[in-house]
Amino acid sequence: MGQREEAKFDRELADLSASARWREWMRRIEAVLFASASPVARDDLARVVGQGASVDVLIEDLAVDLEGRPYEVAQVGAGWMLRTRAAYAPAIRAVADVGGKGLNLSEQDMAVLAAIAFHQPISRDGLKEIFGKEISRDLIGRLAERDLIGTGPREPRRGAPYTFVTTETFLATFGMQSLRDLPDPEQLDDAGLAGQLERPGA
Known part of the structure; x- marks a missing residue:
């Protein structure tokens, strides 16, 4: 939204009753979350509601308002997004064309991604220590x-390599709010990484 458009945009809605104003602010937040492909930060959501309105409380009320609907508000990292409830995933897969949205990652890709998630920030040398071999630049x-x-x-230190970390897209893709939602290492037996990975901060 440009400065001129933002100047014309009525954030305060002073002509509405308090309850109608609150409901309109909730709908604006819902619309922004619906239109966004990535999590939206609190500061960005604050630009569509009145000064002094609590984005956190509006989000809480929106979450209650969406109960019983097939999608929900989910906090992802420092922002929020609308996400289909897990119960409706089979119905979506049965009908919707979501083939292009698949991750299309190999088992090795997933293993390296898990290692980065559990050990971040981690360098290529750190990954080599975990897997006993060099991890390709292609991967x-x-x-x-x-x-x-x-x-x-x-x-x-001088000449130190860059490290790798996961992103908000990683959290959103795997339905997590933060890295605290990572599974316990024991749950990663199928990936062959159990015993090698530790929860961050453990």
């Missing part, structure tokens, strides 16, 4: 192309 590229990983901080 890292596939994960970065899908915005599942990004570049993390370098170690505070």
Whole structure:
């Protein structure tokens, strides 16, 4: 929204009653979340509601309002998004054309992604220690192309390599609010990583 458009945009809705104003702010937030392909931050949502209105409380009320609907408000990282409830996933897969939205990742891709998630920030050398071999740039590229990983901080030493971290897209893709929602390492037996991965901060 440009500065001129934002100046014309009525955030305060002073001509409405308090209850109608609150409901309209909720609908605006719902519309923004519906239109966005990625999580929307609190500061961005605050631009469509009146000054002094609590985005957090509006989100809570919207979540209650959406109870019984096939989608819900989900916090992902520092933002929010609308997400289809898990109970409706089979119906969507049965009818909708979602083939292009699949991750199309190999088992090795998923194993490396899990290692990054549990050990971030981690360098290519760190990944080599975990897997006992060099991880190809192509594999890292596939994960970065899908915005599942990004570049993390370098170690505070000259010539230190970049590290890798997961992104908000990673959280949204796997239905997590934060890295605290990662599964316990024991649940990763099928990926062959149990015992190698630790929860961040553990």
